[in-house]
Amino acid sequence: MADLVLPAVGPNASLAERLRRVIPPPEWAVFEDDVEAILALKRRRNAVVLAHNYQTPEIYHGVADIVGDSLLLAREATKVDAEVIVLAGVHFMAETAKLLNPDKTVLIPDVEAGCSLAESITANDVRLMRARHPGVPVVAYVNTSVEVKAESDVCCTSGNARAVVESFGVDHVIMLPDEYLARNVAAQTKVRITAWKGHCEVHERFSADDVRTLRDNHPGVTVLAHPECPPEVVAEADFAGSTAAMSDFVGARRPVRVVLLTECSMSDNVAVLHPDIEFIRPCNLCPHMKRITLKNIRHALETNTHEVTIDPAMAERARRAVERMLAS
Template identity: 80%
Template sequence: MTGALPMAASLYERVRRVIPPVEWLAFAGDIEAILALKRERNAVVLAHNYQTPEIFHCVADIVGDSLALAHKAVTVDADIIVVAGVHFMAETAKLLNPNKTVLIPDLRAGCSLAESITANDVRLMRLRYPGVPVVTYVNTSAAVKAESDICCTSGNAKAVVESLGVARVLMLPDEYLARNVAADTDVEIIAWKGHCEVHE
């Protein structure tokens, strides 16, 4: 590809079917700079599946959904972890790697589901339902997780709820996940009414 930088030109093959050549020229310099910084600073980039093709295919070292990135974050051998994702993903990477520097490139990168509930909301729910355990979906902020009794994934939510051996639980923040678990268990589920704009 003419006009592109050497390394970026070889990377273009990965994305040539989704990024036109003229658009690629706008990305090539930034990609070269990012790759050089990664080498210089001993950094890795964890990129969520929702990232744009030039990040996902040309910059990222590890890709996946939020749970996969959390699992892989503990295996990285780098001083710096850059999370190309949303806040809760970067927080999770930091919780799992307390001695590493964790960066998020865009401070505006939020998740409507995670932002639908705050730690104070959890405290208020506990006051309203004293003694009822709080089961929180992992796609939430560290502050919300800290106010919870246990966290779950979408894949293990039912098992987590039933493992508590109680008649009812508070399930936060994803209303749809809570309703789906409620339909499949005898445990009463008190659901927070949070939603994800992406999946609406």
């Protein structure tokens, strides 16, 4: 059967062609009205869409103004001139954007877009950790609630975790909530790390056996792992790094065949940029990220829902932890 070809008309025709490797033309036809509506709404409302690397391609490539990992989104959120920020990601990311832009309207298209890591720890848990380890600095992964950030000394992302841990110049820190990220960082530094027992429901499912099977079934494949994966997975991989670091690796090294051990849509989004590279896709999907859709982004801009609000006193304490991360 001959390939279906989209007619070369309309403002999004070239985008549809670029995305046809990951979005077939009949599927793009379903998205096109919402894409055009969102682009018009952004202009009308002076709004921008910040999208995490785990968003689906029609969002990531179709309507987002800024894309990246948690660290990049946090940095870029401080630079936007728009009056409205729509966070196409999960709730803690929208909270972080609001912390850094207290005078702007920040919208999360679905308030139920949560995170297993953020839900694995409370502010009271942090206070108990401090009581058990008096005087030990607390490093909170950015994948935490604003209440947890407010109880912490500094935040980090997977991209700068080691640098943040070492920035204190001490021999012991508490790192929470991701146990595997903490253990993977501990393997790279002399600093002793006391970890929490939280796990990412996407990355914890990868195993060392998965990596070995991938190598057996796809000879010559280059394996890239996210540091939220278990340490034995990271040990089997060719490279471990944040989603931004994985994307940079693919662009710089240009492996013939590659697998990204992270959320499904990451491979789709990087594949659009590198049509000559073969991507093997063992798909672990994040149900929380997938709550964000073109339709609810459009609805958010049309109705101003759901607006993120944070208690000012809480925000002041949490903002310090985020700003220290950005300054490190």
